[in-house]
Amino acid sequence: xxxxxxxxxxxxxxxxxxxxxxxxxxxxxxxxxxxxxxxxxxxxxxxxxxxxxxxxxxxxxxxxxxxxxxxxxxxxxxxxxxxxxxxxxxxxxxxxxxxxxxxxxxxxxxxxxxxxxxxxxxxxxxxxxxxxxxxxxxxxxxxxxxxxxxxxxxxxxxxxxxxxxxxxxxxxxxxxxxxxxxxxxxxxxxxxxxxxxxxxxxxxxxxxxxxxxxxxxxxxxxxxxxxxxxxxxxxxxxxxxxxxxxxxxxxxxxxxxxxxxxxxxxxxxxxxxxxxxxxxxxxxxxxxxxxxxxxxxxxxxxxxxxxxxxxxxxx
Amino acid sequence: xxxxxxxxxxxxxxxxxxxxxxxxxxxxxxxxxxxxxxxxxxxxxxxxxxxxxxxxxxxxxxxxxxxxxxxxxxxxxxxxxxxxxxxxxxxxxxxxxxxxxxxxxxxxxxxxxxxxxxxxxxxxxxxxxxxxxxxxxxxxxxxxxxxxxxxxxxxxxxxxxxxxxxxxxxxxxxxxxxxxxxxxxxxxxxxx
Numbered sequence: 001x002x003x004x005x006x007x008x009x010x011x012x013x014x015x016x017x018x019x020x021x022x023x024x025x026x027x028x029x030x031x032x033x034x035x036x037x038x039x040x041x042x043x044x045x046x047x048x049x050x051x052x053x054x055x056x057x058x059x060x061x062x063x064x065x066x067x068x069x070x071x072x073x074x075x076x077x078x079x080x081x082x083x084x085x086x087x088x089x090x091x092x093x094x095x096x097x098x099x100x101x102x103x104x105x106x107x108x109x110x111x112x113x114x115x116x117x118x119x120x121x122x123x124x125x126x127x128x129x130x131x132x133x134x135x136x137x138x139x140x141x142x143x144x145x146x147x148x149x150x151x152x153x154x155x156x157x158x159x160x161x162x163x164x165x166x167x168x169x170x171x172x173x174x175x176x177x178x179x180x181x182x183x184x185x186x187x188x189x190x191x192x193x194x195x196x197x198x199x200x201x202x203x204x205x206x207x208x209x210x211x212x213x214x215x216x217x218x219x220x221x222x223x224x225x226x227x228x229x230x231x232x233x234x235x236x237x238x239x240x241x242x243x244x245x246x247x248x249x250x251x252x253x254x255x256x257x258x259x260x261x262x263x264x265x266x267x268x269x270x271x272x273x274x275x276x277x278x279x280x281x282x283x284x285x286x287x288x289x290x291x292x293x294x295x296x297x298x299x300x301x302x303x304x305x306x307x308x309x310x311x312x313x314x315x
Numbered sequence: 316x317x318x319x320x321x322x323x324x325x326x327x328x329x330x331x332x333x334x335x336x337x338x339x340x341x342x343x344x345x346x347x348x349x350x351x352x353x354x355x356x357x358x359x360x361x362x363x364x365x366x367x368x369x370x371x372x373x374x375x376x377x378x379x380x381x382x383x384x385x386x387x388x389x390x391x392x393x394x395x396x397x398x399x400x401x402x403x404x405x406x407x408x409x410x411x412x413x414x415x416x417x418x419x420x421x422x423x424x425x426x427x428x429x430x431x432x433x434x435x436x437x438x439x440x441x442x443x444x445x446x447x448x449x450x451x452x453x454x455x456x457x458x459x460x461x462x463x464x465x466x467x468x469x470x471x472x473x474x475x476x477x478x479x480x481x482x483x484x485x486x487x488x489x490x491x492x493x494x495x496x497x498x499x500x501x502x503x504x505x506x507x
Binding site: 043045071072073074076077078115116117122257259260261264267287288289290291293294 | 380411
């Protein structure tokens with residue numbers, strides 16, 4: 001202290017008790033402006049990391065959407081794609097738009113929350129379900145299944161088809177949840193593009209399908225509409241794994257390729273939620289490259305199929 | 316500051332298996348760095364044998380990467396089919412986002428995320444391939460201060476991919492296939 005020229009801002013004009021201004025303080029040397037602002041961060045990427053944190057915080061406070069614990073690498077990539085789409089030069093530029101223009105936030109939400117999936121994605125997984133899990137499910141008079149993060153529903157219909165072919169569907173209720181209402185509505189509609197039907201059919205057969213996938217939909221103007229009977233026992237509902245809690249006890253929970261977008265903190269939270277939502281002998285199915293290693297319930301499961309990532313809660 | 320290599324990323328497409336055999340097979344048994352590999356491939360069952368087949372040719376352990384797997388030196392991590400492989404701080408991350416240039420895994424996605432995380436500590440290698448994938452990622456590595464090698468297109472089964480990156484000015488060194496392994500050994504020795 002003591003260097004008058006560094007005092008910023010200048011003192012306001014003094015006002016005497018009677019309201020009259022006293023003589024302004026004259027500073028004979030003007031305050032020098034710093035020539036270059038020193039920054040604490042070295043590189044553009046470090047700056048971008050700060051911006052990303054501020055963006056997720058701002059989105060949370062403005063819209064209540066919590067992406068603060070999403071895995072950084074995918075989040076950064078998706079935000080950059082959104083910047084290109086919105087014509088923003090920086091993350092901060094995108095943030096300004098998001099905060100003032102809710103439709104821009106809608107578009108980002110789709111980008112951040114709709115995960116790409118397919119009918120019978122990873123046929124080996126559905127084959128293992130059919131061969132190893134279905135026999136166990138038969139022993140129950142009523143079976144509850146939770147498909148957490150079902151996105152646009154392709155794997156839900158895959159499951160419904162599988163259960164129908166195994167003669168188990170009428171005893172089952174599938175709760176198909178996702179945080180994104182747009183994705184859920186597509187799932188409810190049960191309409192997929194015919195473009196990939198050939199691939200889907202191949203996967204269906206490799207997953208042990210008994211007939212032909214075309215038995216389950218009608219093609220119409222380039223779209224395949226699944227038979228309404230397939231969603232008879234499906235409850236589509238909004239549920240956010242980041243903020244919402246457990247809502248039932250299940251015999252089988254699928255949560256595939258959802259937690260890959262979460263950081264470890266959030267992943268661990270979701271693992272606790274899933275574990276507490278499984279009944280005794282309940283089965284958890286993860287994505288083909290997701291592991292229980294390092295998660296809070298790593299030791300509380302036994303493996304049913306190591307390769308296809310099916311785990312049982314033994315007690 | 317001397318830039319030390321912390322992570323090697325390799326991208327290849329058509330003809331990639333033989334090129335990978337040559338490069339990875341040429342690494343010294345005590346190669347100290349982690350190597351992440353994207354090889355374009357289909358999603359059918361036979362393709363998942365890639366890591367097993369490569370293991371037959373390398374002394375370093377090869378595995379298909381799991382989500383959030385820690386990055387450990389001296390190991391080779393293959394991007395699983397039908398997933399993008401990304402690099403986060405100290406860990407790998409997977410995504411099922413849209414394909415890039417019809418490919419998942421995508422070389423650009425791996426290279427860009429590696430450059431964003433390890434900056435000048437990234438050494439990128441583009442091998443044979445008939446795709447435009449890899450050029451953007453190579454440019455990002457260079458932009459962040461890392462180094463990019465390309466296989467000499469004349470020695471490549473398919474020259475398109477390395478040539479695209481060279482033409483875009485995104486490559487530091489062009490080497491014939493059989494010299495790439497040796498280069499990596501030297502670059503990693505500087506690291507120690």
